[in-house]
Amino acid sequence: MDLDAQLVDLCLRGEQSAWEQLVHGHSRRLYQLFYRFTGNRQEAEDLTQEVFLRVYKTLTSYRSSEGSFKTWVTSVGRNLLIDHYRRTRHDRQTSSLDDELSGVAERPSPRPGPDQAARQAELNARVERALLDLRPELREAVILRDLQELEYREIQQVLGIPEGTVKSRINRGRIELARALERMGIQRE
Amino acid sequence: MAWTCAQTEDRLLDSFEGTLGSALEAEMRSHLAACAGCAALARSVRQTIAGLRQLDPIEPAPWLVPKILEQTAGPKPARRRRFAWFDLAWQPRFALGIVAVLVTFTILVRTAATGAPASLAALSPVQAYREIDRRAHLVYAHGVKFLSDLRVVYEIQSRFQPQTESAPAPTPEKRSSEKPGRVLYGRLDGRAFPAPARPALPETAKFSAALARQYAAIDLRSSWPPGRKPWHGVGRDDRPGRTA
Numbered sequence: 001m002d003l004d005a006q007l008v009d010l011c012l013r014g015e016q017s018a019w020e021q022l023v024h025g026h027s028r029r030l031y032q033l034f035y036r037f038t039g040n041r042q043e044a045e046d047l048t049q050e051v052f053l054r055v056y057k058t059l060t061s062y063r064s065s066e067g068s069f070k071t072w073v074t075s076v077g078r079n080l081l082i083d084h085y086r087r088t089r090h091d092r093q094t095s096s097l098d099d100e101l102s103g104v105a106e107r108p109s110p111r112p113g114p115d116q117a118a119r120q121a122e123l124n125a126r127v128e129r130a131l132l133d134l135r136p137e138l139r140e141a142v143i144l145r146d147l148q149e150l151e152y153r154e155i156q157q158v159l160g161i162p163e164g165t166v167k168s169r170i171n172r173g174r175i176e177l178a179r180a181l182e183r184m185g186i187q188r189e
Numbered sequence: 190m191a192w193t194c195a196q197t198e199d200r201l202l203d204s205f206e207g208t209l210g211s212a213l214e215a216e217m218r219s220h221l222a223a224c225a226g227c228a229a230l231a232r233s234v235r236q237t238i239a240g241l242r243q244l245d246p247i248e249p250a251p252w253l254v255p256k257i258l259e260q261t262a263g264p265k266p267a268r269r270r271r272f273a274w275f276d277l278a279w280q281p282r283f284a285l286g287i288v289a290v291l292v293t294f295t296i297l298v299r300t301a302a303t304g305a306p307a308s309l310a311a312l313s314p315v316q317a318y319r320e321i322d323r324r325a326h327l328v329y330a331h332g333v334k335f336l337s338d339l340r341v342v343y344e345i346q347s348r349f350q351p352q353t354e355s356a357p358a359p360t361p362e363k364r365s366s367e368k369p370g371r372v373l374y375g376r377l378d379g380r381a382f383p384a385p386a387r388p389a390l391p392e393t394a395k396f397s398a399a400l401a402r403q404y405a406a407i408d409l410r411s412s413w414p415p416g417r418k419p420w421h422g423v424g425r426d427d428r429p430g431r432t433a
Contacts, residue, residue: 045253146241174234
């Protein structure tokens with residue numbers, strides 16, 4: 001039994017410190033998953049809170065024999081993302097292309113300073129933008145593999161699809177992302 | 190069958206991860222060497238993967254985890270510290286309470302000590318300082334007087350005590366030189382003390398009376414060195430039987 005499974009057991013016995021450790025151990029990763037998928041801090045924070053609320057309520061349904069807690073909590077987060085994506089689809093369709101582009105331009109540079117850091121920040125912003133333009137099923141696969149660094153088996157469990165499909169989506173997502181970055185003129189230097 | 194561009198796109202991931210197999214890998218390499226478009230795509234995808242992994246990690250707001258914990262497990266109970274009550278001392282209300290108690294205590298003590306009615310004038314800093322100064326001097330004076338009394342008592346005791354041990358018994362000649370008809374109670378440094386009237390002594394003074402009767406039998410002059418006045422050496426321990 002891994003550490004997370006032991007912590008879940010302690011949680012179910014009423015150990016509050018175990019729950020704190022679980023939240024501390026997974027909140028950052030889930031927040032980054034939501035942020036990379038939505039591109040919005042506020043939405044990522046809301047989703048992170050919501051996923052832990054849901055996990056806390058359904059903690060008794062977790063079975064360590066069926067997979068790791070990391071995979072399970074990511075699956076819960078992914079279901080939330082799907083709900084969120086459906087809820088906000090209308091908003092996204094009505095937003096103009098100018099708004100999208102201005103959002104990229106106004107994205108603050110994480111490390112302002114020398115020119116190189118500014119160029120890297122600009123590159124990061126464009127990669128994030130291109131990632132957000134990917135189709136959701138490709139985006140989530142690429143995020144889980146290249147940003148969250150999950151194994152194919154874990155991604156298969158999270159997405160509930162065969163491993164071949166997982167690899168296909170990741171491959172297709174990377175190619176579309178590369179072409180989008182080429183169109184932005186920041187590849188093939 | 191020749192390797193196609195579509196195959197290259199489909200198998201890029203396997204090629205990057207080395208799971209394509211040696212035969213297929215060789216075919217893909219030969220295609221990439223011949224097809225500029227596929228070679229550029231493969232290079233671009235590699236750059237994209239590297240770009241994704243170089244993205245700066247986004248840190249959540251510091252309040253996020255505490256808020257999650259509060260929403261799920263409820264507010265965290267305050268940890269009991271051993272001297273938590275000491276924190277009260279840093280609160281203004283505690284300091285004000287202490288000041289109020291001290292002022293009240295001062296007024297009560299002053300009223301009880303002087304019998305004067307309490308007044309607001311007694312709270313003035315100058316008045317309070319004078320009162321404290323006066324009381325400090327009184328305490329000091331009482332202490333000095335007590336020590337002085339103690340010193341006198343010990344001086345008397347130290348002068349009487351050795352005589353009872355070493356003084357010789359008075360001779361009849363010496364006694365006959367005293368004025369007749371005068372009863373001597375005792376002698377100290379050659380001076381004679383007349384016997385006082387004897388009131389009824391309280392029980393507690395019986396020991397003192399017995400001691401006084403012993404002293405009365407001592408004639409200090411009989412053992413005084415010849416040629417020396419009895420008052421010589423007052424303050425020095427040059428009594429008979431002692432060496433300087």
